[in-house]
Amino acid sequence: MTVITEIAEIDTKIGTDIVDITGLVDQHLAQSQIKRGAMILFVPGSTGALTTIEYESGVIQDLADAIERLAPRDIPYAHDQRWGDGNGHSHVRAALLGPSLHIPVVDGRLSLGTWQQVVFINFDNKARRRRLIIQVMGEKE
C-alpha cells in the first residue's frame, strides 16, 4: 500500500466560481501509478469546497443559484460586522458543502460516472490562487 500526497494550485475567480478539476486530478492519478485504491481530495482553507456535478453551464449556474439561496450574499453576517472581510457568506457556504471528497480508484481510473465531474468551488469574495491536497492511497498493481 502506497500513499502519495501532492499539492496542486488552482486559479479561481471571485466566488461563486465552480471549476472543473477532473483533468487535473486524473493527471495526478496517472503519475501516481496507483491502480487500486482511493483518491482523497482536501481543501486546506475555510472558503473553498469540493463536490461532483455534471459540468454543464446550465446546471453549474443552477448550483450557484441554489447556494445563493442557501446562504445569501446580501444578508447581515456577524463575521462581517466583526472583521469587515465581507466574506461571511463564503465561510458559511464552504462549511455547509464541506472540504473533503474521496473517489475510488479502479483499474487505474477514477470511478466517476459518465456525466460526473469533480469540481473545486471558490466561495471567497475575491479571485484567488487556491491550494488543493491530492492524495492517492493504494496498490500499484
Next chain:
Amino acid sequence: MTVITEIAEIDTKIGTDIVDITGLVDQHLAQSQIKRGAMILFVPGSTGALTTIEYESGVIQDLADAIERLAPRDIPYAHDQRWGDGNGHSHVRAALLGPSLHIPVVDGRLSLGTWQQVVFINFDNKARRRRLIIQVMGEKE
C-alpha cells in the same frame, strides 16, 4: 492492508427516494473479511447521493421535505431550459449532498450508531437501477 472494490446495484424509485442500504453494505463487509479499516462508498453518477440517518418513515419524509425547500422542483432551472431533461433540481440536490461517504470498520463491523442507517438517495426524476461503489480497505485480522 487489503483493498476490495465491488459494484452493487440498487433499485430506486423516482426521486426523492431515500433507500436504506445498511444491510447491503453490511453483507459486503462480511464477505470482505476485513476486520479493521474503513468502508468507502461512492455514487458514480450526478443525480444520486449518500448520507446517514435514522431510517424511520417520519424523519425520512422530513429529510425529503427539507431537500425540496433547499432546491425546489417547481422553480426554473437553466439545465432544463437547455436540455429539457427536467432534472435540473436532481443535479443540484446531489451536488449539495455529495457522492461519497466513509465509515470506520472496527472488529469487522461498521461503527454506526444504534439508530443510524446508511442511505442511498436517488434524486433523478425517474425510477432507476443505480450503481454504488463499495470499497473496503484494511486488515483481515
Next chain:
Amino acid sequence: MTVITEIAEIDTKIGTDIVDITGLVDQHLAQSQIKRGAMILFVPGSTGALTTIEYESGVIQDLADAIERLAPRDIPYAHDQRWGDGNGHSHVRAALLGPSLHIPVVDGRLSLGTWQQVVFINFDNKARRRRLIIQVMGEKE
C-alpha cells in the same frame, strides 16, 4: 500501513452547538505516530455532524443561523408527530451536513489551512456527551 482507531468523548451543549475539536484530534494524531496518510473522523449517531470552519464566534453564529434557515426548529416535523422527541430538525440537519470527514496527514500534521478548524456539531435538542470515532491510517515514517 497502520490503522489505529480510537473513540473520543465530547461534551456538547444543546444544539446547535459547534465545538472546536482541532486540539483533540491533533493530540490523537501525535499519539498515533503516523507521519503520512489520512485521518478519518466519523460520528456514530444521527444527530451530530462534522465539518471545518474558521473558528471565530461571528462565523460560528452565522453557520448556526444558516442551518436554522435550512431546517428551522419551529416548523412541523413528521418525526416529532410520530415519536414526540422534538428533535426532527436535529436529524434532518445532521443528514444534510454529513457524519464523516477525512483530512490528509503530511509530515505528521493535519493539512489544515491556517484559519481552518475541525468542528463537531451537536444538533440534538439536549446537552449530550457524544462519541467521535478517530481513525488514522498511514505510515509511521
